[in-house]
Amino acid sequence: MGMRSISALRRTFAATLVVPLAGLGTFTSIATAHHGLDHEHCEPVTAREQSIVISAKKLTDSGAPAQPRPNASSTEENSLKPISKVSKLVPELAEPLEVAKVPTLADPLEVAREPSVVDEISTTNKQPEPEAEFVTMAEAEVISFHGITPGLSKRINVLRTWGDPRSEDTQADELKYRFDDLPSVWVRFKDNLVESIEVELAEPSSAVTLSRKLELQRIRPVVVQDSEGRDIAQVFPERGVTLNYATEELGLTIASDSNSEESDSPRIESILLQPIQAQSFHDRAMANVDRSYTNTIADLEAAIRLDGQLGEARATLAELHSKLGKAVTAERYAAEAVDVEPQQAKHRLKWAKCLRQLARYDRAVEEVRTVLETPDIQPLVRAKALHEMGLLAAFGSKKVARSSIKLHSKAIEIADELAVGDDRLTRLEAKALLVEAHLAVAVEISRGAWQKKDESVPQWIERASALAEAMIDEDDAYLGLRLKVAVSALAAAANLEKPINPLLWIEEAENTVDDIKTSIFDSLALNQYKWQLGLAYFHGSQIEHRRSEPESAIHLGELADEQLAELSLQRDEMPDTSYLMGRLYFQIGAVHAVHYDDHLTACQWYDEAIDRLLNPVPVTTVAVPQQHGDALVSMGVSYWSQDDRTRAIELTEAGVELIEAAVDAGLLEGETLMVSYNNLSAMHQAQGEQEPAARYEQLAKKITGTEVSQKPNSSGSRPKRR
Numbered sequence: 246m247g248m249r250s251i252s253a254l255r256r257t258f259a260a261t262l263v264v265p266l267a268g269l270g271t272f273t274s275i276a277t278a279h280h281g282l283d284h285e286h287c288e289p290v291t292a293r294e295q296s297i298v299i300s301a302k303k304l305t306d307s308g309a310p311a312q313p314r315p316n317a318s319s320t321e322e323n324s325l326k327p328i329s330k331v332s333k334l335v336p337e338l339a340e341p342l343e344v345a346k347v348p349t350l351a352d353p354l355e356v357a358r359e360p361s362v363v364d365e366i367s368t369t370n371k372q373p374e375p376e377a378e379f380v381t382m383a384e385a386e387v388i389s390f391h392g393i394t395p396g397l398s399k400r401i402n403v404l405r406t407w408g409d410p411r412s413e414d415t416q417a418d419e420l421k422y423r424f425d426d427l428p429s430v431w432v433r434f435k436d437n438l439v440e441s442i443e444v445e446l447a448e449p450s451s452a453v454t455l456s457r458k459l460e461l462q463r464i465r466p467v468v469v470q471d472s473e474g475r476d477i478a479q480v481f482p483e484r485g486v487t488l489n490y491a492t493e494e495l496g497l498t499i500a501s502d503s504n505s506e507e508s509d510s511p512r513i514e515s516i517l518l519q520p521i522q523a524q525s526f527h528d529r530a531m532a533n534v535d536r537s538y539t540n541t542i543a544d545l546e547a548a549i550r551l552d553g554q555l556g557e558a559r560a561t562l563a564e565l566h567s568k569l570g571k572a573v574t575a576e577r578y579a580a581e582a583v584d585v586e587p588q589q590a591k592h593r594l595k596w597a598k599c600l601r602q603l604a605r606y607d608r609a610v611e612e613v614r615t616v617l618e619t620p621d622i623q624p625l626v627r628a629k630a631l632h633e634m635g636l637l638a639a640f641g642s643k644k645v646a647r648s649s650i651k652l653h654s655k656a657i658e659i660a661d662e663l664a665v666g667d668d669r670l671t672r673l674e675a676k677a678l679l680v681e682a683h684l685a686v687a688v689e690i691s692r693g694a695w696q697k698k699d700e701s702v703p704q705w706i707e708r709a710s711a712l713a714e715a716m717i718d719e720d721d722a723y724l725g726l727r728l729k730v731a732v733s734a735l736a737a738a739a740n741l742e743k744p745i746n747p748l749l750w751i752e753e754a755e756n757t758v759d760d761i762k763t764s765i766f767d768s769l770a771l772n773q774y775k776w777q778l779g780l781a782y783f784h785g786s787q788i789e790h791r792r793s794e795p796e797s798a799i800h801l802g803e804l805a806d807e808q809l810a811e812l813s814l815q816r817d818e819m820p821d822t823s824y825l826m827g828r829l830y831f832q833i834g835a836v837h838a839v840h841y842d843d844h845l846t847a848c849q850w851y852d853e854a855i856d857r858l859l860n861p862v863p864v865t866t867v868a869v870p871q872q873h874g875d876a877l878v879s880m881g882v883s884y885w886s887q888d889d890r891t892r893a894i895e896l897t898e899a900g901v902e903l904i905e906a907a908v909d910a911g912l913l914e915g916e917t918l919m920v921s922y923n924n925l926s927a928m929h930q931a932q933g934e935q936e937p938a939a940r941y942e943q944l945a946k947k948i949t950g951t952e953v954s955q956k957p958n959s960s961g962s963r964p965k966r967r
Contacts, residue, residue: 396520570816642911827857
């Protein structure tokens with residue numbers, strides 16, 4: 246296999262990390278120093294009496310989890326060990342909270358299917374009845390009343406068709422008519438074009454009855470609420486119809502001897518007919534945003550077609566596509582949202598998040614900086630921006646990455662105050678941010694050279710879990726947070742020196758996904774949770790490998806493959822998806838090589854991994870430079886044992902190139918190259934290639950300042966496995 250990708254790999258690291266994030270340290274120092282944060286010791290946030298942290302259920306006695314101090318020595322024993330390293334230490338993690346079962350939601354309302362139409366009201370174009378009970382997006386058809394259609398008919402058409410109104414001024418913005426048993430019919434104009442028609446019913450009627458007569462029963466309505474949270478109307482976006490509830494009996498139902506479907510239906514006192522409205526599609530999308538991505542995306546796209554200035558619709562589309570792994574599509578929508586509403590800092594922050602997912606870290610830093618420098622920025626937006634900057638800092642050099650925890654800590658401090666505020670929406674968003682920031686701190690500590698991180702990381706995970714469970718107790722729509730906690734706990738544990746038993750967290754993740762499936766039936770919405778479950782299996786396999794539990798490691802790896810393989814094809818816009826699959830196949834192969842000394846089976850898995858791991862990929866939360874290089878070096882050992890020496894040397898050199906690039910970028914210490922240089926020296930020596938063997942031997946000496954401890958003999962020493 247040729248080494249066509251090595252120079253590209255080096256350019257990728259240099260272009261995406263060193264240049265853009267070099268300026269991040271200066272900026273973050275200004276941002277955090279202003280608030281008096283200690284960069285050297287990273288003191289914990291002090292909880293206040295009116296603090297969501299204090300009111301959470303499951304916390305340590307000290308309030309906030311301990312934040313470890315940076316390890317000044319940054320020795321090998323405190324850096325991430327190679328994937329093939331195993332440990333006999335098996336401390337147990339506290340058992341996760343018991344999974345609460347989510348009650349099954351009521352089935353969608355059954356509606357009668359006989360076609361009937363109110364005499365006075367009809368659609369302008371009749372369409373065949375759809376097969377599905379609720380269609381994703383029905384054909385838009387404007388409702389007409391006595392031959393007059395809102396948005397199409399003019400004043401002259403009304404006067405000619407309906408005659409003189411009961412109103413005295415025929416040129417008024419609003420004219421009143423009366424038809425048969427209807428007490429009043431109001432027609433409203435804008436620039437002499439009919440803007441709306443409101444029909445007052447002689448007596449309240451059930452919503453089910455009216456929707457059946459107007460042939461609306463197969464269209465998904467959206468319920469409108471007033472400022473007090475009471476339901477006041479149903480809107481059918483594809484028809485421009487609003488059924489207004491009886492104002493004197495809001496919340497009551499019709500006392501009727503008819504079927505329960507009608508008796509349980511709200512009372513309707515008037516019908517409002519309007520042109521097709523973009524806002525109606527947007528409202529319906531937001532009411533169902535977490536339950537059905539298919540319908541939500543369709544509604545938001547329809548809203549944008551009707552009104553190109555809806556920045557919020559584009560920002561929501563960006564969020565959904567981001568969760569689905571459509572990073573390029575998400576970034577496009579987020580950028581459009583900023584173009585449409587540049588004054589909205591939250592749209593710019595969404596754009597920065599999408600840029601980060603595409604590994605465009607330099608531009609992402611610029612956009613977050615713009616948000617933080619926005620005058621009179623809302624506290625919640627500021628907290629989210631600090632959290633986002635903390636995530637970006639984690640991809641920088643070791644020095645820059647240290648500021649990540651301080652940035653997350655400041656975000657936590659702000660969110661903690663907002664989480665006990667009066668505004669319900671702000672309070673919920675702040676609590677969700679607290680969960681995410683705590684998990685980010687846990688993962689970042691686990692990756693870095695910090696003292697007592699084996700003690701600190703579980704505290705941060707436990708605190709995040711307590712906050713998440715409090716939100717789930719309030720609303721089971723937040724079940725996804727429990728899954729996020731489980732996956733983050735496993736991701737952090739995979740980096741610790743003392744591996745935990747991952748099976749409790751795996752069970753937590755599986756049970757949570759099962760619970761989510763009881764209330765979400767949309768395949769797109771479920772895919773994001775299935776992907777997270779696959780990541781849980783992947784991290785669990787890594788942990789079991791290090792715990793010397795090979796059977797469990799292989800089993801979890803195969804479960805990850807089963808869960809992720811098909812979904813990875815749908816997430817091809819993410820820069821590290823292919824790498825993740827390569828890393829997974831390497832992981833399974835490494836178990837066979839290390840624990841069973843079965844290099845033949847290992848190489849069969851490595852064959853699936855090679856192309857994916859050799860393709861250039863920027864550093865992400867998944868693609869960590871040392872693990873990337875270690876994988877290639879370890880694969881080289883197995884191919885060497887199978888007498889495929891050319892491939893073995895090429896893979897080892899590829900791993901060296903990656904690690905060297907990371908060292909040059911300040912992401913890794915030079916000592917991480919030691920095993921790789923020794924392996925290459927031994928390989929070239931065995932091949933009789935004295936010049937490269939001597940060169941790599943000298944590079945190893947340069948790192949340690951001593952003679953290389955293991956020199957290959959004339960027959961070729963067995964290379965070391967990382």
